[in-house]
Amino acid sequence: MEICHLCQDQIKKSASRKPHKDLVKIDECRIFIGRNPSGHEEQDYQCAVCQSRFTHSTDKNDLGWTLWQG
Numbered sequence: 001m002e003i004c005h006l007c008q009d010q011i012k013k014s015a016s017r018k019p020h021k022d023l024v025k026i027d028e029c030r031i032f033i034g035r036n037p038s039g040h041e042e043q044d045y046q047c048a049v050c051q052s053r054f055t056h057s058t059d060k061n062d063l064g065w066t067l068w069q070g
């Protein structure tokens, strides 16, 4: 499956950036209370165009968007 250009751009975005228009939330938001006193959240998304899946984490400032491998 080819990754679409919007997803390729998404990989490079920081955690504070919004998902692109074809990314749809899957599953519930996961909230972690740990080393970060205020906790952080993870949310999974799937692209409606190319089916790529991302996890968005507020725990990482630079690379908040992680593409699922395989």
Ligand SMILES: [Zn+2]
Binding pocket: 003, 004, 005, 006, 007, 022, 047, 048, 049, 050, 051, 052
């Ligand atoms: Zn895509």
